[in-house]
Amino acid sequence: MLKIKDLQVSINGKTILRGLNLEVNKGEVHAIMGPNGTGKSTLANVIAGKPGYHIDKGEIIYKGKNILEMPPEVRAQEGIFLGFQYPVEIPGVSMTNFMRTAINEHRKYKGLDPMSAGEFLKLMKEKQKLVEIQAKLTNRSVNEGFSGGEKKKNEIFQMAMLEPNLAILDETDSGLDIDALKIVANGVNKLRTKENATIVITHYQRLLDYIVPDFVHVLFDGKIVKSGGKELALVLEEKGYEWIKDESSK
Amino acid sequence: MKEEEQNNILDEVTQSDYKYGFVTDIEMETAAKGLNEDIIRYISMKKNEPEFLLEYRLRAYRKWLTMKEPDWAHLKIPPIDYQDIIYYAAPKEKKELSSLDEVDPELLETFNKLGISLEEQKRLSGVAVDAVFDSVSVKTTFSETLEKQGIIFCSFSEAVQNHPELVKKYMGSVVPYGDNYFAALNSAVFSDGSFCYIPKGVKCPVELSTYFRINTAGTGQFERTLLIADEGSYVSYMEGCTAPQRDENQLHAAVVEIVALKDAEVKYSTVQNWYPGDKDGKGGIYNFVTKRGMCKGSHSKISWTQVETGSAITWKYPGCILLGDNSVGEFYSVAVTNNHQQADTGSKMIHIGKNTKSTIISKGISAGFSNNSYRGLVKISKRAENSRNYSQCDSLLLGDKCGAHTFPYINTANSSSIVEHEATTSKISEDQLFYCQQRGIDTENAIGLIVNGYAKEVLKQLPMEFAVEAQKLLSVSLEGSVG
Numbered sequence: 001m002l003k004i005k006d007l008q009v010s011i012n013g014k015t016i017l018r019g020l021n022l023e024v025n026k027g028e029v030h031a032i033m034g035p036n037g038t039g040k041s042t043l044a045n046v047i048a049g050k051p052g053y054h055i056d057k058g059e060i061i062y063k064g065k066n067i068l069e070m071p072p073e074v075r076a077q078e079g080i081f082l083g084f085q086y087p088v089e090i091p092g093v094s095m096t097n098f099m100r101t102a103i104n105e106h107r108k109y110k111g112l113d114p115m116s117a118g119e120f121l122k123l124m125k126e127k128q129k130l131v132e133i134q135a136k137l138t139n140r141s142v143n144e145g146f147s148g149g150e151k152k153k154n155e156i157f158q159m160a161m162l163e164p165n166l167a168i169l170d171e172t173d174s175g176l177d178i179d180a181l182k183i184v185a186n187g188v189n190k191l192r193t194k195e196n197a198t199i200v201i202t203h204y205q206r207l208l209d210y211i212v213p214d215f216v217h218v219l220f221d222g223k224i225v226k227s228g229g230k231e232l233a234l235v236l237e238e239k240g241y242e243w244i245k246d247e248s249s250k
Numbered sequence: 251m252k253e254e255e256q257n258n259i260l261d262e263v264t265q266s267d268y269k270y271g272f273v274t275d276i277e278m279e280t281a282a283k284g285l286n287e288d289i290i291r292y293i294s295m296k297k298n299e300p301e302f303l304l305e306y307r308l309r310a311y312r313k314w315l316t317m318k319e320p321d322w323a324h325l326k327i328p329p330i331d332y333q334d335i336i337y338y339a340a341p342k343e344k345k346e347l348s349s350l351d352e353v354d355p356e357l358l359e360t361f362n363k364l365g366i367s368l369e370e371q372k373r374l375s376g377v378a379v380d381a382v383f384d385s386v387s388v389k390t391t392f393s394e395t396l397e398k399q400g401i402i403f404c405s406f407s408e409a410v411q412n413h414p415e416l417v418k419k420y421m422g423s424v425v426p427y428g429d430n431y432f433a434a435l436n437s438a439v440f441s442d443g444s445f446c447y448i449p450k451g452v453k454c455p456v457e458l459s460t461y462f463r464i465n466t467a468g469t470g471q472f473e474r475t476l477l478i479a480d481e482g483s484y485v486s487y488m489e490g491c492t493a494p495q496r497d498e499n500q501l502h503a504a505v506v507e508i509v510a511l512k513d514a515e516v517k518y519s520t521v522q523n524w525y526p527g528d529k530d531g532k533g534g535i536y537n538f539v540t541k542r543g544m545c546k547g548s549h550s551k552i553s554w555t556q557v558e559t560g561s562a563i564t565w566k567y568p569g570c571i572l573l574g575d576n577s578v579g580e581f582y583s584v585a586v587t588n589n590h591q592q593a594d595t596g597s598k599m600i601h602i603g604k605n606t607k608s609t610i611i612s613k614g615i616s617a618g619f620s621n622n623s624y625r626g627l628v629k630i631s632k633r634a635e636n637s638r639n640y641s642q643c644d645s646l647l648l649g650d651k652c653g654a655h656t657f658p659y660i661n662t663a664n665s666s667s668i669v670e671h672e673a674t675t676s677k678i679s680e681d682q683l684f685y686c687q688q689r690g691i692d693t694e695n696a697i698g699l700i701v702n703g704y705a706k707e708v709l710k711q712l713p714m715e716f717a718v719e720a721q722k723l724l725s726v727s728l729e730g731s732v733g
Contacts, residue, residue: 048688049687049688050684050688051680051684052680071687071692072684072687072688073686073687073688073690073691073692073693076687076688076689076690077690081688082688084685084688087685088679088681088682088685090682090685090686090699090700090703091703091704092702092703092704092705092706092707093699093700093702093703093706097699098686098689098699099689101691101695101699102686102689102690102691105689105690105691105692105695106690109690141703158689162689162690
């Protein structure tokens, strides 16, 4: 589904990713771990197409197409979803209106008619239940006045609504207490299918107790320096990132 | 607001040209160009006016001759040749119209293009429309229904003929002819407009509505609107404006006066999308308007809501004189400028009575090379003990070649009153845009969404029918402003 080859990315002349390779197939859950400032969020943003990054080298192939020239909204319509680390507030725009616009843009892209109000509300209700988000949150403006945990739950709710093929969750666990973490992880697990794939970006092993990955990659200094199964996360937890630094400098 | 409608609006936003730029080809009867006492007499004669009105016009004209155009606004106004304007134009009369069928089909077609088909209006919405076509009111609907309640809703000219005592009593009582240069000009040459009287204790059952449209090339439009809400009455009044596309600039200098007596409430809503000129700033309407309400009786309330997206230059400060004790004045505004548009707009709240309250919520949105200024006056007189004002002025910038300015004037003469003023300036952040894009919403739609969210506080004040149109306008007038 996703194939990243030798990706080199810089921002304002500073190289962040230095020849990153990654392959994600349908039905898989990949965890990307690593210390702060090693390029985890950059990777997420570049896949989603955030402006401001310079691709120096390499390619990102998604569903067989190189997506680097694709505008971000088309990538989204093609099924790439990014769960933001810091979701922004959009004052005055209700969640309902925001989601309805988004869903209808997705439908338009697929050549479908807009969803009727009735259908849409039904879908909202169903997904609210699925991710255990309170209906009152979706009546408010996008992320406005949401607590940290509510914002993250809201990201998972949007993911449930849009049913992406590839979901990238950027530090979705940061700032969550254990209950919120469980709810978020539950949501992700419920949305797992054989057809879609998930990339979980996290700093701590904690989240991986609830979302069990098929693969764990360690990102360090702009490259994936180590890959393994879920047990790699445990080793990291035990030995810390210093161990990777030592390993990679050998 | 229904979400569905919001989405339809966003879908519809595809054309960036001014959609209302067409000219209706019907025979017009026009006066010669230029302004002098003879022209004023001609207008007054044509309209079969009583003596007091001709006198009023002449006094205003003589006053106007001694006045100068205001130059304090943050606007660059090219010189206007007042002798090069036609001051009177009326569709050539054929006969009295008693039903819609008799209205000139071309005229009806024009209204249809504007999407305000009288037939539709009549049947569907329960909105009474007084359609002002250039200078003469063509057709008034619902007047019979309103008559039963004793409500008078007609063209200004008809009011002059049928209710001269009301016109004489209230015209100029809120905006005196010498108030300012453009009010004086209007008082001298005003052509037609709307008149409304709500009797004591009557709650007007429908939204009253007027659509203005400037048609004949080279005619200025000088509307005169007078609204009187008698004791304990209520009315919501909507004014919508469009004008065909023209290269020359056209002057529009209207006067709107509202009088609210004891316990009366008036809600006045405007959606203005007059031709703003082309992308290079050529052409467009000069909108120099004086709008003022007087809360004459105690516990009366006047509320202005405006969505201004059109006109090349806007000079407009709808305000309230809070004369009655415990009276309330409100002003909600969204003003959008794009390309080379200029707007200097805001509100005036004059507190005279005790315990008077006013609220000003102003949302400015600038894009392109435009300049958008808020100018507001809050004046609290010595008598106006325990009065309150709250003002909030927000500016939103799109791009880096436009300007947003705020000029608040606060003048308080007693120590028991409280005046609050808040102001913010912001830009649509790239993070907000990316967030929308990541959910599959393209830049243009994202801006529409964000701007409508920003203006929501004001839009929600509008009557439903208007809110939809206003949202559409906001998106359309900002097309192509980013990226």
